[in-house]
Amino acid sequence: MLRCDSQNSLDESSQKQSNQNDKKERPIYSNSRHTVKAFEVMLTMRKQKLLCDVTLVAGNLEVPAHKMVLAACSPYFFAMFTSFEESKRDRILLKEFDSQALALLVEYIYSSEINVTEENVQILLPAANLLQLTDVRDACCDFLQTQLHPTNCLGIRAFADLHSCSDLLNRSESYIERHFQQVVECEEFLALPASQVLKLVSSDRLVIPSEETVFECVMAWVFHDENRRHHLAELIEHVRLPLLSYTYLVQRVSMEPLLNADLRCKNFLIEALAYQLLKAKGDKEIPFEIRNTHPRKPSGLPKIMLVIGGQAPKAIRSVECYDFKEERWYRVAEMPSRRCRAGVSVLDGQVYAVGGFNGTLRVRSVDRYDAADDKWVASQSMRARRSTVGVAELNGCIYAVGGFDGTSGLNSAEVYDPRTKEWTMIPPMPTRRSSVGVGVLNGLLYAVGGYDGASRQCLSSVIRYNPETQIWTRVADMSTCRSGAGIGVLDGILYAVGGHDGPDVRKSVEAYDPKTNTWSPVADMAVCRRNAGVVSLNNMLYVVGGDNGSTSLGSVEYYNPKVNVWTMLPTQMSIGRSYAGVAIIDRPK
Template sequence: MESDIGISSNLGGGLLLRYASQNSLDESSQKQTPRSNRTERTPYRNNSHIVRAFEVLQSLRKDEVLCDIKLETDDGTIVCGHKIILASTSPYFHAMFSSFGESNKNHVIIRELDSNALKLLIDFIYTAQIMVTEENVQVLLPAANLLQLHDVQDACCDFLQSQLHPTNCLGIKAFADLHSCMELLSSSESYIQQHFSEVVEGDEFLSLSSEQVVKLISSDELTVPSEEKVFECVICWVNNSPNTRKEYLPKLMEHVRLPLASKDYLLKRVEEEPLLKNSLQCKDFIIEALNFHLLKSEQPGTIPKTIRTKPRQPVGLPKVILVVGGQAPKAIRSVEWYDLENNRWQSGPEMSTRRCRAGLAVMKDRRVYAVGGFNGSLRVRTVDMLDLSSQSPCWVPSVAMLTRRGTLGVAVLENCIYAVGGFDGTNGLSSAEVFDCNTQEWRMISSMSTRRSSVGVGVLNNLLYAVGGYDGLSRQCLKSVECYHPSTDTWTPVAEMSVRRSGAGVGVLDGVMYAVGGHDGPEVRNSVEAYRPSTGVWTPIADMHLCRRNAGVIALAGLLYVVGGDDGACNLSSVEVYNPNTNTWSMLSTSMNIGRSYAGVAVIEKPPHFNS
């Protein structure tokens, strides 16, 4: 009699596991009626299998076990590997080991490839992890380009984009152009145009060629306070090496829109510039500009139209500061916005319910989310959304959070909204959750190491920082800071602030994170400190004019704005502005219509229906 479980070969020579019994053979000879409720079986899947397999492969490679290829760089560094693994992940290696002479070799020399970059990239092939840093990105990107590891290329470009600063953006643009990183090239060009005034103050600008300067200053999309800034940068560039550069001056001045400079500036500065006195063509540009002012006042209809009389128009709509809800002194539903061009505060679409101690998030699709907070009677988990692309924008309910949260921190990272810490009405929270705008779902992420209500949050280099706050368990204001890594779903501690800050405003400007004001018990602070990831420490900067806690902090046009808050006694309607170039604070000349503490504050593009 046959065994119940046996192995037999099929006609193709393979093995077939079969289960047999006399009963089942008898039944199989009869016509079977299909079962309508038969469930579809799915294969078993072990998601950690491939991860474990590659961990073993990496261990074997490190010990040079079963390796069949040695890769050597110009400096003699040798990196071992397995051809099949390298070919399966890199089109470069796939071609090398399947179509070229190297397929029969076990030792290959790769010319003009940095040895450190090769080691990092081979490690990445086996581990799917790589750390991109300021020190390695310039060798890593071209190496990833060569080996056609496109995800590492993207990671390098994302890192460089996060590092854009007035002092390095021209170099990053040139690097992106050299390696055909088109998205990085576009974003660096936009950054240069938007930060033109700061960019031309750096050494990178002075090292540009005449053709590069012409391309830069001829753009219609420069963001400049006046055309006088363009003229001054041209003169500065020429004076950096006058003997070799003054011959380019007429070509450069052709793209300076002198008619848009003030008449006084033309007479007192431009006409007196020594470099222009010996150039007839440059004198013609001055005459054209003066005639423009003459005709503008006497015969405006006869002004000739040239590129030099065309105002520059920066890309995108002008930016405004949006202030939502807040405590004044109770939770309110009013909204107002500040127009920098007109220096005016105006009313915006009112919220459907009162809300303070909430977080505000702005997504790229021009949707504004008011997250959680306090409605005057209890902490809520509700979220309201304002669609700025609508012709009649109004606040509508969105997907509620999983947890009630007031005095929480809210930030946007990679098209997701993060809600961090807060107070649920009974306890301070260490938990955090994230809203994926694609799936329209909230999910919990790892909790912080401590409870943090009245916490400030900021995003730097695609990492989320939770700054200070209040630990209700120990009843202490905090000076600790934690950093969340979305790729690993982990929080790690970073350097502490110099003082405890609960209710501090947090803003990020040009790669620097600022912790503004806040309090430690009864003491409300006017002090401010800044954190740079490159140094990993907090350093003090100039104090604000007023003590503030629970204020909104945003960055706009190279400046940091601190909006409202309270001084411990009353709510504030004033706004202070920080200039990092001069390390000075100034008061905005116009204040909000009402004093607001715990308001949501954000920068948005001014919608066309927000009338001035």
């Protein structure tokens, strides 16, 4: 009897425990579409003016809406409808709003969609700021970042500063510093106030070929308006005159009448000349303090080197990165598809892999890498299929030159403008060039060597393209034929590295001086290389991977022009890569 009661108690307890477990394990029902459907209905109701309890007025436009919806999505409207007199009104005049911006933003509040364009971004951003719709404001800032160009970056910077968009302001300032030489040639620069010019020329991070660029831009700004002459001394004080050559100081700076008429400017010139004379005498220590003798440092961020895709021995997707500060290699996000024999260029801090071969076809496609997010996204495709293509950035655009389309070598070339997001054909080269090397020097694009499929010859010839005249001009030939040579630029000199002439893979290197239009040999690399990537950093020229005619190489070596010596990087890539793309970018924070 006791046992039966005990058994019943156990059964009841077990049943209760089971019921409790079932109750705990039963999932809570959730409908992910509920909120979306609710807003879809509210949007329909607003368009039909059903249950609307407020009308917003801007200019001649009236926008019906629901206070609850507006307050739920905008802190501005929440405060208006809970704490101010407007909470009692059903018609509210918004004097500070652009009518188009108000209509777009109210529509966004209901639909969560908005199309930011070049035509509406300047009215949307301040309106979104006022309504505290931070996601729309950020979308406007992201859009403006993609529109940065030497002709508009100063205006975008001022716009970002006016509306306290710190990320856009920082990106704009960084862009201006990186493209300073092109920016100061635009009308926006000449319209700047003195305070902004002073801030620019004082920057330690300007990317310039020489200090002459800064001096000339100051003089151009002063000459643009004679009322600016009283600003000359305060601007010249921040030009690093001691870093100019003695010849330039004597023949250009000292001959400028405005400088000679200003006592402070004359003292700056005397100081610079004294520094040059002491340096010429070989004095290691300057006996008195001379200002502005330190070169500008374009970027305070550590650098990384990306090695993209390549042939190992087939086309691959992998991308690896060398961190110069930590002196180590590591993998980053793979490309969306396999790619070798592509051209690579950096534009506004992002890396573009252009054309190439995917293991089956020569492609027109372009992928773009954002290091901050460690991801690749598709960009606008070229007009022509191009593998073994030469690619370089010039004046804020990407040029793709020559290459092989799967049938023949190409003499065509095209340019990508990030503002229009379109590729446009430019005048063709006189000669077909696949496996061509491309470099930019003094605002001109050089196409070096390559293979002429028509005559079946490797080339020693070199041509350069002037984007202003749109004319190709032949310059001095290299001393030897080079197809698949790596091209790099360092201190105003263009280097042709390795390559091959038919069966012979070369380790020789030669350098082109545009001032004399001559090629000169420099020290040979440690190993023979063709189809290697070449980049420059900190006055060194890096040559990455390639192949020796039979094996893909994982080694990297760098050239120091001061001592004319090549040195191997201690650590190699994880795999050998030929036909890989190489780029230097800032290491993400």
